[in-house]
Amino acid sequence: MQQVDHLTTTPEAPPRGSSGAFVWVRKNLFGSIFSSILTLVICGLIIWFVPSLVEWALIKAVWPGAGADACRAASGEGACWAVIGDKWRLIIFGRYPFDEHWRPTLAMLVLMGTVLVSCDRRFWSARLIVVWILGMLVFLWLMGGGFGLTSVPTGLWGGLPLTMMLAFFGMVVAFPLAILLALGRRSSLPLIKVVSVVYIELIRGVPLISLLFMGSFLLPLFMPAGTTIDAVLRAQIAIILFQAAYLAETIRGGLQALPKGQSEAADALALGYWKTQLLIVLPQALKISIPPIVGSLISLFKDTSLVAIVSLSDLLLSMRQAMGDPVWRPFFVEAFLFIMLIYWAFCFSMSKYSQYLERTLETGHRRR
Amino acid sequence: MRLKCLALAGAVAFVLGGTHLASAGPTLDAVKSRGAVKCGVNTGLAGFSLPDSQGKWTGIDADGCRVVAAAVLGDATKVQFVPLNAQQRFTALQSGEVDILYRNTTWTLTRDASQGLEFAGVNFYDGQGFLVPNSLGVKSALELDGATVCVQPGTTTELNLADYFRTHNMKLQTVVIEALDQLLQAFEQGRCQVYTTDKSGLAASLANDLSNPGDYTILPETISKEPLGPAVRRGDDEWFTIVKWSLYAQLEAEEAGITSKNVDEQKASSQSPTVQRLLGVQGDMGKQLGIDNAWAYNIVKQVGNYGEMYDRNVGPSTPLKLPRGQNALWNAGGLMYGIPVR
Numbered sequence: 001m002q003q004v005d006h007l008t009t010t011p012e013a014p015p016r017g018s019s020g021a022f023v024w025v026r027k028n029l030f031g032s033i034f035s036s037i038l039t040l041v042i043c044g045l046i047i048w049f050v051p052s053l054v055e056w057a058l059i060k061a062v063w064p065g066a067g068a069d070a071c072r073a074a075s076g077e078g079a080c081w082a083v084i085g086d087k088w089r090l091i092i093f094g095r096y097p098f099d100e101h102w103r104p105t106l107a108m109l110v111l112m113g114t115v116l117v118s119c120d121r122r123f124w125s126a127r128l129i130v131v132w133i134l135g136m137l138v139f140l141w142l143m144g145g146g147f148g149l150t151s152v153p154t155g156l157w158g159g160l161p162l163t164m165m166l167a168f169f170g171m172v173v174a175f176p177l178a179i180l181l182a183l184g185r186r187s188s189l190p191l192i193k194v195v196s197v198v199y200i201e202l203i204r205g206v207p208l209i210s211l212l213f214m215g216s217f218l219l220p221l222f223m224p225a226g227t228t229i230d231a232v233l234r235a236q237i238a239i240i241l242f243q244a245a246y247l248a249e250t251i252r253g254g255l256q257a258l259p260k261g262q263s264e265a266a267d268a269l270a271l272g273y274w275k276t277q278l279l280i281v282l283p284q285a286l287k288i289s290i291p292p293i294v295g296s297l298i299s300l301f302k303d304t305s306l307v308a309i310v311s312l313s314d315l316l317l318s319m320r321q322a323m324g325d326p327v328w329r330p331f332f333v334e335a336f337l338f339i340m341l342i343y344w345a346f347c348f349s350m351s352k353y354s355q356y357l358e359r360t361l362e363t364g365h366r367r368r
Numbered sequence: 369m370r371l372k373c374l375a376l377a378g379a380v381a382f383v384l385g386g387t388h389l390a391s392a393g394p395t396l397d398a399v400k401s402r403g404a405v406k407c408g409v410n411t412g413l414a415g416f417s418l419p420d421s422q423g424k425w426t427g428i429d430a431d432g433c434r435v436v437a438a439a440v441l442g443d444a445t446k447v448q449f450v451p452l453n454a455q456q457r458f459t460a461l462q463s464g465e466v467d468i469l470y471r472n473t474t475w476t477l478t479r480d481a482s483q484g485l486e487f488a489g490v491n492f493y494d495g496q497g498f499l500v501p502n503s504l505g506v507k508s509a510l511e512l513d514g515a516t517v518c519v520q521p522g523t524t525t526e527l528n529l530a531d532y533f534r535t536h537n538m539k540l541q542t543v544v545i546e547a548l549d550q551l552l553q554a555f556e557q558g559r560c561q562v563y564t565t566d567k568s569g570l571a572a573s574l575a576n577d578l579s580n581p582g583d584y585t586i587l588p589e590t591i592s593k594e595p596l597g598p599a600v601r602r603g604d605d606e607w608f609t610i611v612k613w614s615l616y617a618q619l620e621a622e623e624a625g626i627t628s629k630n631v632d633e634q635k636a637s638s639q640s641p642t643v644q645r646l647l648g649v650q651g652d653m654g655k656q657l658g659i660d661n662a663w664a665y666n667i668v669k670q671v672g673n674y675g676e677m678y679d680r681n682v683g684p685s686t687p688l689k690l691p692r693g694q695n696a697l698w699n700a701g702g703l704m705y706g707i708p709v710r
Contacts, residue, residue: 075579086421095423095449155448156423216456220463228465231450311411311451321419321451323549324412326576326687332549 068327080331084338087322091339094158094318103149104161107142110135111164119353121360132172139165154232158313160342162232166304166314170239171247171297177240178247183277185252196248203245209306211238216310235307243300250296254289255281287361294354298347315339393606395467396440396658404446407433408466411451414572415682415690416472416492416596425449428681429470432491432598432615434671436468439614439654439663444670454523458483461601468611469599474524479599488612490597492682493694493703495590496528497567499574502583504561509589513538518551518560520544528592529564552577566594572688610657617664619706620646621673623697628672635665646709653709664709674704 029039060078062071064085071080084091093101114135117123123131143161145151157165184196203211215234223229258281266276286293308317319339323332399405409417409429417427425433434444450466461469462484472494473479475487498509498517506512509532519526521544533540543560545551552573555563563570567590574581598615600608621627624643626634635647644650647665654661671677675697682690696702 072579090419090421090423093423095419095425098422098424153448155450217459220459220465223463228463231465309453311453311456313411313451317411320547321412322421324414324418325420326414326572329414329549330577330579 068331071328071331075330079337080334083328083331083334087325087328087335088338090159090322091315091319091335092159094162094313094321095156096158096161097152097156100150100152103142103145103152104157104159107139108161108164110138110142111161111168115168136169136172154230157232159318160315162307162312163301163304163315166236166239166307167297167301169236170243170300170304174240174243174247177244178251179282181244181248182251182255185248186255200245200248203242204249208239208242208303209309211242212306212310214238231310232312235310235312239300239304239307243296246296247293250292251285251289253292254285254287257288258285290361291354291358294350294357298350298354301346301350302343315342393604393658395601395604395607396610399440399467403441404448405433405437405440405468406448406450406466407436408450408452408457408460408469408471409433410471411453413472415568415686415688417449417451417470426681428491428677429472429598431671431677431681432470433468435614435618435667435677436598436611438666438670439617439657440610440659442660442662442666444666458485461485461599464601467600467607472596473599475595475597475599476524484602485599486602486608487597487599488608489615490595490703491615492568492596494566494568494594494596496525496564496592496594497570497590498587499555499563499570499584500561500587502585506587509587509591510536510538512562514541515562516541516543516560517562517564518543518545518555519564520548520551521546524592524594525565532591549577568682568688568690571690575689576687606658610659613657613709614663614667616706617646617667617709618671618674618677619697619704620709621664621668622675623699623706626668626673627676628668628670631665631668642709651710 030036056077057079060074062074062078062080062082064082066082066085068082068086071082074080089098089101093104096104114131117131118128141147141149143152143157143165144154181196181200184192185200187193187196212235215238216231219234220228262280262284263276266280271279304314305316307314308320311317313321316339319335323329323335407430409425409427412418413427415427417425417429420426430447430449433447433449437446438444450460452460452466452469452471457469457471457473458479460466469485470491472492473487475490479485480487498512500506500512504515512533517529517540519529519542526542526544529542530540543554545554551563554560556578563573567586570586574584574586578584598611600611620642621631624634624640624646626643626646631647634643635649638644638647638649641650645653647668648654648661648663652661654663657663660666672680675692678692678695679685682688684691692700692702694703696704698705
């Protein structure tokens with residue numbers, strides 16, 4: 001006992017001048033002449049920029065509840081947040097029937113819940129497939145109606161629910177497709193290999209915008225007169241096809257990173273092709289690929305705003321429609337900032353999650 | 369699956385067809401069985417078609433869609449609006465995705481003759497003009513030699529501009545910007561000296577967007593004719609006729625002094641044969657079109673006559689503040705001439 005007491009005496013303080021805030025500043029901000037200059041320049045910019053930003057965005061701003069006239073009076077000096085107060089429901093929900101806005105709200109919560117469940121590693125199993133199928137069905141039911149809810153055609157879907165649907169459905173449906181393509185590209189069967197390679201390279205060779213244009217302009221002309229495919233469905237399919245090709249390459253990267261010994265060992269245990277892939281190869285390969293997969297989800301989430309060019313009212317287009325109102329039109333910068341914040345919130349949380357995964361999944365495959 | 373659908377549709381058409389003597393045309397049949405008119409509109413243009421804060425479409429094009437729904441289905445709310453951009457609009461009509469294209473589209477020969485569609489009339493007469501800051505010291509468009517002009521791409525506006533400058537041997541520099549808000553910002557900041565678009569658009573920008581409207585003038589010249597109106601697919605004359613006459617019915621109603629407020633009274637007590645024919649008290653105007661005889665009554669009751677629709681959406685009391693001008697009735701100095709309903 002006494003000895004332990006003896007051992008836990010307070011350690012001596014580090015030598016003076018090797019820790020503390022001052023030292024940190026000197027080491028990190030003024031380490032060399034170049035970094036000193038950079039620090040001063042950036043400080044100058046902050047001092048010059050931040051106060052006027054705060055004044056514009058907060059102090060002189062016109063808050064929701066005020067009319068457009070108040071905004072016009074403050075134009076050029078203060079932000080007009082009143083425009084968000086007046087238009088936020090059109091921006092968030094698009095032209096979805098006004099009295100039914102609780103439905104897209106609930107639908108978004110269901111989708112968010114499904115996404116959050118998938119983020120938890122304890123749920124990473126085959127059960128997740130069931131969760132997603134249920135989540136997507138409930139989402140579609142709430143949005144589209146039927147079974148006791150009034151029917152709302154997809155032409156009226158818009159805003160954030162549409163953006164979320166295009167991104168998350170696109171990712172989830174593309175995922176199994178991408179795994180098959182990635183395996184197909186490494187397959188020893190020539191036909192499967194050629195089909196996979198051609199598909200991947202064809203889709204990766206064209207921009208998403210041209211796929212959307214194809215679906216929107218050419219497809220209807222090829223169809224027999226009178227038959228039309230739903231515009232939202234066309235965009236969703238284009239996004240799935242596009243995402244599958246990119247995801248397949250990401251997953252192939254994971255497959256190639258695996259040492260060959262893994263599948264050889266599986267062969268030695270007399271496991272068949274599918275058992276080898278499902279039990280040995282894919283779990284490891286996917287684990288390696290998860291951070292880049294989340295990364296591609298982030299870019300997909302932002303890419304969905306391209307559907308605005310085929311006149312689907314995603315978050316971006318519904319904001320632009322809201323800003324078509326001549327009364328509020330001059331305050332489009334505030335509306336842009338508003339949806340920027342929404343996009344940022346989604347993408348930043350995904351990015352943070354990706355970093356968290358990289359830390360927790362670290363099992364020594366990576367060279368340091 | 370498709371064969372099955374076709375067979376089913378055929379059977380339904382046969383059964384329905386048996387009850388009518390004359391076929392009402394494929395579009396009208398499709399609209400009736402669907403219970404809604406599919407109408408292609410601009411994704412967002414104030415005064416023509418724009419969702420309000422509650423997501424409900426407003427504007428004279430949107431109301432034009434409602435007029436057709438009121439005539440055909442007796443209910444102006446039975447419209448499925450399909451927002452379309454400038455590139456999509458004709459494809460959407462040709463492929464049957466919409467029944468009418470009501471999207472501030474200029475009626476030209478090429479479009480009428482060669483793009484598988486035909487225009488059913490004009491619901492708004494517009495014309496391209498120029499907006500300049502007073503500081504430029506210009507009184508006429510002919511003094512714009514060498515000016516930098518801001519213009520939105522992809523429409524007849526850009527072509528008219530080039531034509532006008534070439535005709536008058538003037539040098540032209542254009543700044544092409546797609547989004548209206550960004551274009552106006554460029555104009556206000558002086559990146560271009562002139563802003564050109566249809567005069568209705570110039571007036572709307574002057575009334576709403578520019579922070580010092582007193583500093584700008586719309587030049588007197590109108591450099592193009594822009595008759596805007598609804599278009600339908602080529603080859604369905606019955607549907608074409610219905611859309612055309614639903615437009616005239618609104619003009620006739622205004623000319624006869626029938627409004628949404630007094631339409632019931634007029635229907636009950638007016639002795640004028642014109643009013644009686646229009647409102648279906650006498651004759652079978654609607655039946656000849658293959659629709660309900662109360663078609664024009666429904667139009668006026670639910671949407672209003674042309675003047676009411678104009679005032680509500682683009683008139684002097686709206687943010688756009690457009691005077692009637694050439695959109696006034698023919699007997700009030702304008703170009704709107706309703707063909708007699710008789």
